Amino acid sequence: MAQLASKCKIKVRVNGVDCEHEVEPRLLLVYYIRDVLGLTGTHIGCDTSSCGACTVILNDLAVKSCTVLAARADAGEILSIEGLADGEQLHPIQEGFWHCHGLQCGYCTPGMVLAAYQLLRRNPDPTEQEIRRGIHGNLCRCTGYQHIVEAIQYAAKKMAIGK
Amino acid sequence: MKLRAVGKSFKRIEGSTKVSGKAVYTADVGLPGLVWGKVLRSPVPHARIVRIEASKAKQVPGVLAVLTGADLPDVLTGIQLKDIPLLARDRVRFVGERVAVVVAEDPDVAEEALMQIQVEYQELPAVFDPLLAIGDGAPLLHDSYHTYKGVPRPLPNLRNVQSHVHWSLGDVGQGFRESDYIFEHEFQTQYVHQGYLEPHAAVVAMDHAGRVQLWATTKVPYLLKQEVARVVGLDPAKILVNLVPVGGDFGGKSSILDGPLCFYLAEHTRMPVKMVMSYAEELTAGSPRHPSVITIKTGVKKDGRLVAREIKIYWNGGAYAGMKPPPLVNLPGARRAAGSYRIPHVKIDAYSVYTNCVPCGYFRAPGHPQVTFAVESQMDIIAEELGVDRLEMRLLNALRDGDPLPDDSSLTRVRCRELLQAVAGASDWYRPKSRPYFGRGLALSHRSVGIGDANAQLTLSEDGSVSLLTTYPDTGTGAHTVMCQIVAEVLGIPFERVRLEVGSTDSFRSESGIGASRVTHVLGHAAFQAASRMRVALQDQAAGMLQCAAEEIDLQGGHCCRRGHPKQMVSFSDLARGASARAQPIEVQSYMNATQVPSEGSFSAAVAEVEVDVETGQTHLLRLTTAHDVGTVLNPLAHQGQIEGGVIQGMGYALMEELIGEEGRITTANLGEYKLPNIKDIPRLKTVLVKDEVGPTPFQGKEIGESPIVPVAAAIANAVYDAIGVRIMDLPVTAEKVYGALRVKGGLVGKTRLRI
DSSP, X not given: OOOOOOOEEEEEEETTEEEEEEXXXXXXHHHIIIIISOOTTSOOSSSSSXXXXXXXXXXXXXXXXXXXXXXXXXXXXXXXXGGTSBTTBOOHHHHHHHHTTOOSSOSSHHXXXXXXXXXXXXXXXXXXXXXXXXXXXXXXXXXXXXXXXXXXXXXXXXXXXXO | OOOXXXXXXXXXXXXXXXXXXXXXXXXGOOOTTOEEEEEEEOSSSSEEEEEEEOHHHHTSTTEEEEEEGGGSOOOEEOSXXXXXXXXXXXXXXXXXXXXXXXXXXXXXXXXXXXXXXXXXXXXXXXXXXXXXXXXXXXXXXXXXXXXXXXOOSSOOOSTTEEEEEEEEESOHHHHHHHOSEEEEEEEEEOOOOXXXXXXXXXXXEEOTTSOEEXXXXXXXXXXXXXXXHHHHTOOGGGXXXXXXXXXXXXTTTOSOTTHHHHHHHHHHHSSOEEEEOOHHHHHHHSOOOOOEEEEEEEEEOTTSOEEEEEXXXXXXXXXXXXXXXXXXXXXXXXXXXXXXXXXXXXXXXXXXXXXXXXXXXXXXXXXXXXXXXXXXXXXXXXXXXXXXXXXXXXXXXXXXXXXXXXXXXXXXXXXXXXXXXXXXXXXXXXXXOOSTTEEEEXXXXXXXXXXXXXXXXXXXXXXXXXXXXXXXXOOSSSHHHHHHHHHHHHXXXXXXXXXXXXXXXXXXXXXXXXXXXXXXHXXXXXXXXXXXXXXXXXXXXXXXXXXXXXXGEEEETTEEEETTOTTOEEEHHHHHHHHHHTTOOOEEEEEEEEOSOOSBOEEEEEEEEEEEOTTTOXXXXXXXXXXXXXXXXXXXXXXXXXXXXXXXXXXXXXXXXXXXXXXXXXXXXXXXXXXXXOGGGOOEEEEEEEEOSOOSSXXXXXXXXXXXXXXXXXXXXXXXXXXXSEEOOBSSOXXXXXXXXXXXXXXXXXXXXXXX
């Protein structure tokens, strides 16, 4: 049987908290987040980077954590769904998804919300076409997507007012 | 009567946990000492198992146990017909069948161990096509079929047939003799997966009290409890199924799948065990929608009136029948195979056939999109042949109130004509086409709410709020929110004053669980009844306190008020406190057992507008207009969500989704190859609600969970024909098929044999 490579140490700032762990080099980021850190809001869907349920923000970039090695996050910063709200106050994107029925079963929602987070950071006032393009890496089977578009439009408006 | 809580788009009560990542799904359940189970699956479609050598696997460091069929009781499981072994014992019948299971400290170690298990198979002749499987030369896949528990009676008498249902009206022979023309066509449909993003998972742990605790991706927790108890030989009281939210269901999460295996691993290791299917396992060995071969023979008069229709359906049931619904082990869609039309003579025969393919299960409206594709495609073919307008032909033949249907039922509040006119109007059906290769297609279908049973318990708290206890899981439909709205409406309190509590299988004795579009109807009535009983109890208690008759008490905003005496009122919280002081809390239970399918039908009609790229064969769905026959819409945004989710699944079914198999092996094993509709695929959606005042659910609602998906594929296929004059008669309507058909343009495309 193949000899497992020795572990490597990683230091990551996750949702504002510094974390340090020894992980196997082959450990995927999604398993680091879920099993090592215990943050199960990031979900595993298709495990081949098609569905986006595992989306997190790594160093300001939305990534599919099922296709990123945990070691790649060393010295980096991660925002997972658990870090988006400000205490009890939901982020406008979370509010939008809730208010506009942009979710049903909720399984795609954390990944979808973070994909929307990246979209709105880059483009605070997107057109409907730009929203569709920005989210097309994330699948949803329940909603048919229309309410998701509306949720993101709601969030964009609210965030603009907030500024 | 003006409604205050029902009819409003309240946000989902569980929404904040879902948007914040706090919702705990089955795979998120963590327990100290949790270990992982993984399944070894057969790589061959039909074989004797000669030998399983697991010693090397057991020696992999971190492996706690390896179990094969020989280590487990010889028990068969299933929802109605029990024919599925927990692990294959001496024979495998499909690629993907469970052969062994490993439990290890982590999932990677378990996978490693799987690779060390050696299985010697002696391959047997296999059959993949249901039409071949019923032939005399086909291998017999279940010699002991007649001994299985739950077989449908009378036993079907064809080779390899799991079940046979027959529905009829009149005499088709006579009907065909009276017809001016007779048309006969064959249609085929493909395997599709429900596409829920959450793969199946189960967690089993023995607790300190010696009970077995389960968490599972199930929408039928009591069925899971009872079936696990039966299979492993335990008193059901020793099993507790904890309810967790389900990450999408669409019919796919009603089978017990890995629950019993997980139990045996937990029993063997004395540790909590978690099993999570990979998405590749879901796609290749899940419980997909039945593919079908449908022959439809229709007799018509010159003017387009339907006289007789004979339909024969062969469902490719796969290697086992255990995932098919009670009581008939066949698909409910079969009973609607004649379409939403008044036809005096009908004969429907639907056979579910054993083959060496993946066993099929339920997917939103089981059997129904398949038959609707066949019926509605043929309606267009006939209309064109007779020179009758497609819409006019449907209007001419549309069902009316009280028309007898082949399944011995008849419908009331029939809104076919209104729906057809609504969808035509909303989609500009008669507007001249403005560009080439543009087409419109139309389809009509009907369903009704489902029946079953449900429990509800309401408790009044001392702060005057009300708690509703249910054990119907949350599969994302928004039903829990609707239940709170029903309770709030009956008790006259703000929606925010109703809390929902999700119980466990300890909460009630049993109930059907989710499916068949029963929830708003059955659970809704249970909640309505409970709230009505609480209303009476509150009126009685208030009347006692206010020294008047109960009939004089109105419930308003959390108070019981004596009509005509504005100062005489008592709050819910005072009543609750008083009741507590007497050690008799105000708590009501109700049980609803709906045994009769309500006669109000729910109709759905769709118009698809497409443009076909004739150079590539690609169909672009430009707009999908759907009309739905609704009563009161209890929560408009949630209702709209069911419509949009359903029609987009219909679109996927029509154009892009197919589990492709070769010699019984599904080769589309990831979502890169099995194409679920993506946000960029979505056409413009237009919804028309045709409102009726009467419906079977509390507050006169109708069905919406499954009907939206049903007519969509047929409408799209019809639109493609309208666009370019080629008709694809087997789903999905892919670019390759259209491109190939354009090369031989001249009307109907030849049948494509099923590839599995």
